[in-house]
Amino acid sequence: PNGGTKPFKLVIIPAEHVEKKTMVSPLNERDQHLLTERALSDILPSVRQYGVSEPVMARDVNGVLEIAKGSRRRASAIHAGVDLPVLVGELTDEEVMALDRVSNYHLQPSPWERxxxxxxxxxxxxxxxxxxxxxxxxxxxxxxxxxxxxIATYLLPVEIIAAFDCPNDLSARAGEDLGNLWASGTDELREAWL
Known part of the structure; x- marks a missing residue:
């Protein structure tokens, strides 16, 4: 954010330790529970075949690497069972949030996440x-x-969002319409939808 530079150290996390030795920053906008194999179908085949080619960026928080940039790559590494390359540096919360914004240029967070x-x-x-x-x-x-x-899309239950192949498949406009239907429905109708 300040235009400066920071040193990073490259660390390779073996496949069997990715889930335990890394976590996604709570400052990350993406809902990690929605990163299913279907939602990652744009990058998962490549990760399965070649591994994670671009390291994620993280900071060390009490011995656990907190991912600031690359939560989709981390989730893909877990699904594919491959090693995860991580660039580890001393990052402030502001820098973590800036890296999160930059990493979302490839695939913006869904309307539900936003x-x-x-x-x-x-x-x-x-x-x-x-x-x-x-x-x-x-x-x-x-x-x-x-x-x-x-916001109207966000008011939908996460179970509805998870029914889509990718959370981004539900546009904000369609999410708002669906949210209005959800809000006007009865408890029985909502249960039936879920």
Whole structure:
């Protein structure tokens, strides 16, 4: 974030230790439970055949490597049973969040995942308008309408989102429509949907 440089050390985590010796930063926007084999189908075949070719980035937190960039690669390594290359450095929370944003350029977090972040932001800021202004100030151009749609999508149960091959398969617009149907349904109808 400050334009400086930091030293990193390359560490290879053997396949059998990836799940125990690494974790995804709680500052990461992506919902790790949604990273199923179906949701990772764009990178999993390559990881199975060639391994993880680009190291993830992490910091050491009490002996566990906290992944700041590369949660999808970590999940793919776990599913494929391959070693995980990790660049480990001393990172601040601000740097972890910046790396998370950069890593999401390949595949943006789903509207459901963004809705979770936007809901927290709206609650913290006090209004949708203030949240929109805050996001613009930090370089994220998103309209109030899109924020509202993502929040409506987030209000859907995670079980509905998990029914999609990839959480990104449900657009914010369709998520909002489905969220409205969900909100207007009876308890019996909601149970039937789940």
């Amino acid at each position: 809705g979770r972040r936007y809901k927290k932001l709206v609650d913290r800021c006090g209004s949708l308008r203030k949240a929109e202004m805050y996001l613009a100030d930090v370089g994220e151009k998103v309209s109030r309408r899109d924020i509202s749609r993502c």
